[in-house]
Every structure is written in C-alpha cells, then in structure tokens.
Amino acid sequence: AKKASKPCSLREVEVTVSELGLGYYSDETLLFRYCSGNCNASRRNYDLILEKWMRKGISKRERSPCCRPKEYDDISFLDNSNRYQTLHEFSALACGCV
Amino acid sequence: AKKASKPCSLREVEVTVSELGLGYYSDETLLFRYCSGNCNASRRNYDLILEKWMRKGISKRERSPCCRPKEYDDISFLDNSNRYQTLHEFSALACGCV
C-alpha cells in the first residue's frame, strides 16, 4: 500500500541565495522553509463532494485542502556585486491546510 | 497552447442532495457553490522558488497557490426518510487563492 505521506508541516533546507533560482547571485547561505505533507485530516464536506465530482473544469488541486504557508518571511543579503538586496515573502513561517 | 483557465472564482450549480454523493438521500434541490480557476496572479517569491525546486517530496499542488473557499456555507434539509439532516461546510461562500 502506498506509504502514507506525513501530515502537512513546515520543512527547511539550507541553500545559498543563488540556488533559489530567482536570478540573484550571492554565496550567502540561508534557511529556506516550505510547507509539505497531506491534508487528509482537514477535509470538509465540501472536499468530499468535490472528490467525487464528475464535472469537468475542476482541477484535482482544487478538490482537497492544500498544504500552504500561513505566514511568510523576508530576507536581506549582500549579493556578489556587494549590493544589498531584499527578498519579500520568499520563505514560509507557518503552514496549514486550506 | 492549452486554453488559459479563468481566474479563481465562485461557481454554482443546482443539484439534489442525493447527487452530492455523501450518502444522504433527499430529493431536495440546492445550490452547490465551489471555487475554481487559476491563481497565477497571486504567486509570491516563495512560489517562484518552489516551481523550480527539483527536490522530491513536494507535490505539484504545493508549488503554487490554490483556488480554495475562504468561507463555507451549511444547509439543513429533510431527507427521504423524513428526517432532518444538517450538512456543515458543504458549499463555498467566497473564494480566494491561498
């Protein structure tokens, strides 16, 4: 049986700014936090109805709660051209199923 | 190119309670409202980072904001055995990209 994924929670990983892939080049390392995991326990009647809904036009992603950040974090750093940059809402501070 | 879907918004359809597929049998007709559409306009830096993220374990659904209800509605009805039932949070009242 498919291994049940863990419930939606905050995860983190150490990366450099360059590795974020936003086009900033800086060797500074930061903690990137993101939300991942299943939201089975947060489903409502609405989701149960949509899960079975045969009607077209409703994407699978909309049929059940998704694990998303409830709060975001910003960060400022010195890039490799020695200029200070700020990244808004780049990382998650808290997660929830919505 | 794939036809761009409409932005996330509230949709409604007239159905009977039985057609909701929750196991309640009632010929009462009601308005089922759901959220559907794209959330491209609501993405943050966080989403841009995740979209390119090669790491395993993050499902596609968690990589961009999803179109979900911000408020839910209840309904009470008389089923075909003449008993009253109440369905909590079965339909959307307002939608948003989260």
Next chain:
Amino acid sequence: VGLYFPQNQYKETVYVGQYAGTPVLQVHAMVESDSQQPHFYLWWNTPLKPPTYAPWFHLDETTGILSMNKTLDWSDFDSRYKLWILPLTVKAATRPVKSFLHGLPTVRVSLTFINDTVPPCGQTRPELENLCFPDKDLNSHIKENRFPGAIRQLRQLTRLNVCPNYTISYSVESDVPAPFAINDNTTELIVTAPLDREERETYSPVLVCTVQTDTMIDKFFVTLHINIYDEDDNAPYVNETDTEDVVLEFDRMEGSSFGNLFVYDRDTTPRYPKNQSQNRFVGYMMTNDSWINEMFTIEHSFKEEKAIFGNVRGTVHEFWLALKKHLSVTENRTLQLDYLVNDTTYPGPEGTVMLHYNITILPVPIHFTNVTYLFTTTRRANVFAQVGRICVDNCLKFRGINVIYRLAVTDKTDKNVSGDIQSCFTAISIAQSLKDMAGVLYVNDTEALRRSECQDLQYVVIAQEQQNQLQASTQILIVLDSNIDKQDTENHWFLSCAEGRQRGDCENIRGLGATTGRCQWRQGSEKGISESYSTCSPDLRTCPDGFCDAVESKDASICPQDCTIEPIIGGHEKGIMSGIRAGYGTCYCYSEKCFCEKDDIEEAMCD
C-alpha cells in the same frame, strides 16, 4: 352561589325599525331550590360611568328578558357598514344586588345590529325553518342533582310580532328516556327532574317545531346538545386490592418507585386549574415513625377513564411508594405503611379509603462468589486492550449502589519475589465501568506483558461500596497465551486503528486497544448511511458499539468511532452522546477528526 347560567353565550340579531319595547332574547339561570329566585343585571366595565348606549337596553330583573328601550333607526348607522356586533355582559344573583357585581356568575350576550329593515316572514322552507330554529348556540349544560326549571327560550323573540299569523309550537323527542318538556305558554324548554351525570353525561333531545297557518302546516327538527355537569357525589372505592407487598433489594436509589395501588371515583376530576376544587384527593401517611417519614413518600396521579365506568367519564387514581432518600445497602427490616386517601370535596362520610403497603427491605451483601476468576489474553495485545469484566454478585442489578474496584498484588507474591517479577504486575489495570457497577480489566503496560519472565499473573480485586465502605475481594488469574516474536517486543509505538481506510492497511496497523495486537476490519455491505459502516477497529466486540466505555474514554484514539465529539465529515448520523451511530461507506478518523465516505476504488475519478 348555587345559581348558574345553562348557556355559555346568547346571540341575537336586531334590525333597524324594531321599535322600543321589542323583546330581544331571554336569559335563564338555574337555581338551587324552589325558594331561590334569580335576579339578572346588565354589567358595565366602569359601573360608575356606564356607556352612552346603556339606556338602550332593558333587562327584566326577574324574567331575564332583554328588550330594546329605543327604536333602532338609520341615523344610528354609518352608511358604510352593514352590520356590527355589540357584546353585553349579564350577571345573575340569588337576591337583589345594588352594586359590586364582581365575581357573580356571568354570561355573554352578543347582539348583531343589522343596518337593514326586518326581513318579511318568508314562506320558503329554509325561511320557516329559521323562524323555528334561529341561528342560536345549540349547546346547553345542566348541573346534576339540581333543581329542575326552564333552561332555554326556543322562540326568536324579535320575530314574535313580525309573523303574527304563524302559529309556532314545539315538542321534544328523545330516543332515550330524558326529563325534558316544553312549556307551551312560554315556549321554554324545561328540565323536569334532577339529573345524574354518572348515569348519562349528555342528552341530544330533538326539538320538533310545527309551523301552522290557515293554508299550510309544516314540521322542522333540530338536535340540541345538553351536557350534564358533574358534582362530587360519589365516594372513592377500591376495586381489586387495597394492599401491596413491596420488596426493596437492589434498587436503593432516591426517587425510585415501587408498588401501585388504584382507587376509583365515578366523578370527573378536572386537570385544570391545578388547584381545582372539584373531586380533589389528598392523602396522609398514617405513621409518625420519623425514619419511615424520612425515607418514604406516597406519590399520586390520576387519569380520566370512560369504559370502566359504563362509558361515562370517571377518574382512576394511582398511588405508589417512592424513596425520598438513598437507602443504605445495610438496611434490613420489614414494616407496614398505611395511607389514608381522602376525597376532600365529597360531602358524605365515606369519602376516605385506606391503603396498605407491606414493605420488606433486604440487605445487599457486597460479595464475590468464592471462585478464582480466570482471564486469558495474548502477549501481543496492545495497550488499552480490554481483557475482561469483573463484578460483585448481582452488580448488574444495582441501582443507587456505587462500587469501586481496584487491583492489588496477592500477599503470596509480595515477599519472596524479585523486582523484575514485581514489575510484571504493571501489565494489567482496572477501570470503573460507566454503564454498570462492574470493573473492566485492560492492558496497561505492554512491555511488562511481553517480558518472558512475566508468566501467568495473579491479582486480588478489591471492591468497595462507597456509602458504607463495605469491601469484598477475590483472586483473579490472567493467563498470558502465545509467545511473542522479537519484532513485537521492541516497537511500543501504536497508531489509532481508526486511521485504517481499507482492510489491507487496517490489518497491518498495531493499534491502541487491539486485543490481538493488530486492528480488525469490519466490512459494511449496505447502501446509504448505515449502522454497519465499514471501519477499522481495535476490537469489534466493543468498538464500535455506540457506547464510549470506561477504557475507550481514556484516549480519543482508541475508538473515536464511539467517542468522538468533533464534527463528522461526510454522510453520517451522530451517536446520542458521542461517536458515529451510522456512516456512509467507510468511516475513518485522524485522532478525533472522523470522515465517512464511499471509498469507490473502482469508481475512477476523472479530472
């Protein structure tokens, strides 16, 4: 005041042009004796300043005939209205009264004034029928045992001189013997003899009206409804027995009731108003023993019955013994309690009945049958797995008797036993059943349960009755069958069985409370929301069973199907106190959050 009006209301219609002096209607009042004479009065809300139209009417103090003092003419009407209704109030007394009419018998008179001239006599049958029986209220009532007299005027007085050449006469017929007659001179209906309600409650005499002119003669019929009002003229009596033997044993609870005795009364007893004056029963416990008065009371209710009283309404009074306080289990005595029932409104001497309760109070021993209780469980059982139930004698019959159970290690094992063995006894614990006075044994420590040196475990169960601290104890032996594989000994981390959504997952889960170590799958088969929904359970004997028991309530994840109080998502029916009484398809829970849905694997979900 014995006097009363035999009708609840009077109605009549008056037309423009009917001159002053026209009789409108006649009210009647029934008296107590020949010597009594009714006196009738029109009553005004503010007697000191009666309304301007008061002088319009004249009410003859002795005959009760209401007549017009004024000719009603067109100018009295506002042309836009065809008719209006003017209610009056008439009171009656048994002697002349000048003022202060409050509280006297009252009847409402309702006059409809029609802005039109008096219709002609009329020739058609409907018009003649109306001449005979004008639109009047056909209900009358007569109190039983009362003095006979005139109860109603049959003619429409306002039409007397409108149709002078009509001869109208009445007669009365009845399919049963009925003491009614007509006074031909006054066209009043007379009751000719006192009546007995207990013989007959209603009469429906048929009035026959003959209309005669020189050219024709015709007859018309109408049925009157005469209700006979009741008086308390019957003494209470006992039919079957006036004695009840009551044995008090396992039910010692305050408020419990025992033994019913019935007292009959042919009279009616109105339910309302509560402190009704008619046919009121009161009762007295004929003892001044303080203990008895403190412990017991006799409760009483009554209901109306007809069939047993010859199809006439009567009353059946029920009396039962009730405990005013909790009765100790040690109490052991016999006593006789007499109870005097008194029909307070019955005038005669025999208005009382004595009831007798022979009460035997047996003590309730707190005691285990002297046998060693044997329970078996597998070493694989997970924490909270239920092992068995233990109960002092008759514990399932107890009401109002509180017994608490606890486990102790037997003396024999105390002294010469190593610490390791001593720690085996943490394996099993006991909880207090919520439904009845039993103890529930369950696995408390799986590590101890699985240790090889922990063989068959012998405990002492001590039961203590709470009010008198009576104690009893017994020996129990927990036999641990089957050895255990290594993998099971390490892992003591348990999931909730209820998270299992299919048989495959379920039977692999080492769930809390699983008696075999693995969860058990229940496959439902019914369509729709059903009590036998599919679900994964630690022990199908106790979960789900619609009752969140003593062990299940120790952790929400043991059996959320019985214990959750959170909203349930999907098609379901809530349990009375908690849990899922019925569910659609499969019900599964994440801790206390439960879902019921059809897991249609076969139903492909296309997007």
Next chain:
Amino acid sequence: GSSYSGLAGTGAHGWVDCVRASDMCNQNPQCSSRYRVMRQCLVGRERDTMLANRECQAALEVLLVSPLYDCRCKRGMKKELQCLQSYWSIHMGLTEGREFYETSPYEPVMPVRHPDAFRLASIISGMHTVTPKANTCSDPSKTCNPCLDAAKACNLNNTCKKQRSTYIATCSKGEPCNRKRCHKALRQFLDRVPTDYSHQLLFCPCQDLGCAERRRQTIVPFCSFEDKVKPYCLELRKNCRQDPLCRSRLADFHMNCMVSQHTVSSCPNEDNYQACLASYAGLIGTDMTPNYVDASFTNWTVSPWCTCKGSGNQEEECQSFLKDFTENMCLRNAIQAFGYGTDSLSHKAESVPSTPSMKPGLETSISTSEPLDNPNDVQPEDEANGKGNVPKWNLSKGYIGGDEPLLEPSSGFDGLTRPKGPP
C-alpha cells in the same frame, strides 16, 4: 379632560402604536399617574376585587380617553414585544380575563377586495411552483410534490435557505432539543422570510402521503410541537395568555380566522384569507404552535398540541377552543385556497344556513364595536364632540372618536357564531 389631539406620527390608517402611546401617556402627568395605578390594580391575585375599587375605576376612566386605549401594534415592527406589553397592560384591565376571544393588539387588516385575487406567488421566474388551479406539478415526469418544490424554491433563495437551515439546525440539535431556541428560530424564519416562501412551505397542497408528511415536518414538530405529555388545552391557553407575544398571536388568529356567518367564505374581513394564514403562521414558534396532526392529504387537520381529556365540567369550552383549529371553516378554506385555488372551497352557503336576517346580495362587512374588550364601557359622548364634525355617535365603529372609516375586523368577542354542532 385634556385631549390628545396631537396624534402625529400615526400609522397609515391612523393607528398610534402602543410604544408611542405609552410614551405620550408618560409625558402627561395625569395619564402617567393613572397608568401606574392601573398597573398596581392588575398585579397580584385579587385582581377582580382590585378592579372594583374606586381608585382603579378612576384610573380606568382616564386611560380610556388616552391614546393608550386605542393603540395598536404591527407584526414585525421594531419593539413589537414592547408594543404588545403596553397594549395588554391596559387591556388586561378591561376584561375579567376570562374572555373566550380577546381583541387583537395588531392593526386590523384591510379586506382584500377580490378574494380570488388570492393568488399563489410564482417564486422564481422559470421555476414553476404549483399552478394555482388544478394543482398539476410543472414536470409531469416527476412525481408531483409541491412541498418539495417549495423546499427547492427556498433553497435557491439565499435568505430563505439561510433562515430555514438555521431553524432546522437549531430544532434538530441536542437530545432533548432546546424548544425555546427552536421556537425563536422558527419565529425569526417567519418574520424575515417573505410569505411567498414561508407560506409555500406551510400550506403546500398535497396529493400523496410523502408530500403530506414533508408538509407536517416543516416546523420540525418533534421539537417545536410534540411533547411527552399533551397539556390540557385550556391550561395551554392560560399559559399562552401569560406571555404577551403568544397572547397577541392567539387573539390575532381568533380575530382573522374566526368563522363568520356573514361572509361568503366564512372568513372575516370579506374573505381575507391572507390575514387568516398570516395569523395562523404567527402562532408558530409560540406555546400555542399549531401543526398538521398527521400526514393525511385528503382530510387534513391542524391543531395545537393539547387535549380536552380531563376537562371535568369544562369539556364544552375546551372542545370549542380546540374546534377553532380542528374544525375552522375559514382556516380550512384559506389553506385550501392557497394551495388548490378558490374554486375548490366548500362555500359557506352549503355548510352553514345563512341567518334569516341576511338579504341575498347584501354586501356584508363586519365591523364590531371593539376595541373595547368589554365594550359596555365606551368613551363618554362629550369627548367625541370635541373632535370636529365626527358623527354624533359612530356606532358602526363602536367607539367614539376617530374619523377615518376603518373596516375593523370582527371583535374578539363571542358575538360571532361558531360552526354549528353536528346535525
């Protein structure tokens, strides 16, 4: 006496509402003192003897000429309950409290000129509710269930759906349910939802058991209506009359649904069915909540939850009270007309012999000499003359004063006959 000419701010038909009337009385020293005295007279057990004493009589006479005497209230008005309390605070003094019918505190309704105008509301365009006449449902393929259509119409309207879901959820929650809260939610539903929807749910015409059971279930009877023990009807009436709201709604029901010998359809105010249905629905959510007694669709009966068993000598009065629900020709015709159309009515002529005094074709309109509960006590004549050219004694309105020709409902008196007993 001082007059109250400044009756500004009266309702559309010249009625002063009782909240304003008691404010005006309180601003007048003479009136406010008498008002206080009157309230003392009504408190306590020896009410009758108190009313007989000199001071209470004097208070009554002053109040009879104050605006308080002639004020009314409106269903759904702001401070409706306060208005009703003010009304009863004085009218309770005018009756001996044992009236069979009481005068309604609500403004009398205007008669509907054409009883046939009593049409069903087609609620949503394109959504066919029950056609007024021969009651064929819109979609022949489906089994015809007008009550189900009414539920659909409600569910598709946000206000109706929300209010209906609220009262159902409130009434079906808990074991036992909370009857007080359930009644409040039902009253709220009936106050806030247009009668097009609420009356459809209450009076949908049924031709099968399923529909009739759904109609019976509309008010969630196991919570709002039924009870373990059936109370005694006259006791239920007494309890109802101790609550100003219930007392008012019962008086209103009696007034607007009282069977009248003098109209074609047996309803007062020239066959005003709408008024009768509205005051029947007004009882729902009070102690006197009525409902269909079973799921019969041919010979349905409505009744409050009470019994006349154990009446003693009050059987006649009790049965008479109950028959105002169970055998009320006006109410039956009003409900029948709502659902099946007016030609299915049992016209009064066949069932109740018309009084000899009624000339055929006589346009009958009832006006009674209310609002006196006991009209023997009408304002003194001189007061009337002081009001301009009011007719000397406007009998048809039953009281002095007032200048507009108002058609008042039959009063809350016993004056009107009830349906005759079985022949």
